[in-house]
Amino acid sequence: MAGRAGRLHVIAGCMSSGKTGELIRLLSRHAVTGDPIVIYKHAVDSRDGCKARSRLGTEMEAIVVESPEQIEIDGAKVVAIEEAQFFGEELVPVVRRLLEGGHLVFVTGLNQDFRGEPFGVMPTLMALADELSLLTAICQTCHGVATRTQRVIDGRPAPWDSPLILVGGADCYEARCPDCHEVPGRSA
Ligand SMILES: [Zn+2]
Numbered sequence: 620m621a622g623r624a625g626r627l628h629v630i631a632g633c634m635s636s637g638k639t640g641e642l643i644r645l646l647s648r649h650a651v652t653g654d655p656i657v658i659y660k661h662a663v664d665s666r667d668g669c670k671a672r673s674r675l676g677t678e679m680e681a682i683v684v685e686s687p688e689q690i691e692i693d694g695a696k697v698v699a700i701e702e703a704q705f706f707g708e709e710l711v712p713v714v715r716r717l718l719e720g721g722h723l724v725f726v727t728g729l730n731q732d733f734r735g736e737p738f739g740v741m742p743t744l745m746a747l748a749d750e751l752s753l754l755t756a757i758c759q760t761c762h763g764v765a766t767r768t769q770r771v772i773d774g775r776p777a778p779w780d781s782p783l784i785l786v787g788g789a790d791c792y793e794a795r796c797p798d799c800h801e802v803p804g805r806s807a
Pocket residue numbers: 758759760761762763795796797798799800
């Protein structure tokens with residue numbers, strides 16, 4: 620008889636929706652089992668070095684990787700992948716392999732990019748998920764319910780044609796509701 624199949628839980632949402640905090644909460648439940656846990660995060664998101672850190676201050680050790688091929692499991696039963704939107708489609712076969720191997724897989728990521736469009740590999744992972752947590756945040760402009768990520772460059776809303784991923788930090792991001800989300804030059 621084959622072993623028990625794996626399980627995919629995707630935690631998606633906009634900026635500041637508490638994805639990492641929710642991930643750490645879910646992972647901490649496995650502490651009682653003693654099952655080994657490993658967290659991978661993409662090198663693009665190097666804010667906190669080798670930590671997965673929530674805004675409430677909880678944190679866990681993470682391994683920084685640049686591509687899905689670097690995700691190697693050494694006996695870890697529980698595998699988490701943070702900031703999945705930064706990985707390419709190559710992440711899908713890696714996740715499928717983990718599930719076939721009976722791993723419990725948690726994935727966090729932005730479901731929409733700064734334009735409000737589906738972000739990278741996230742739509743596929745959300746469709747494959749056994750469980751989906753879609754988190755919301757508080758709009759930094761009107762304090763309503765935020766589901767979008769606003770990119771701001773030099774204090775102004777970033778135009779539609781700015782690059783999808785900006786590395787270097789001239790840009791910053793805010794949680795916004797759909798009414799307050801601005802993308803100048805949006806093509807229809
Ligand atoms: Zn708003």
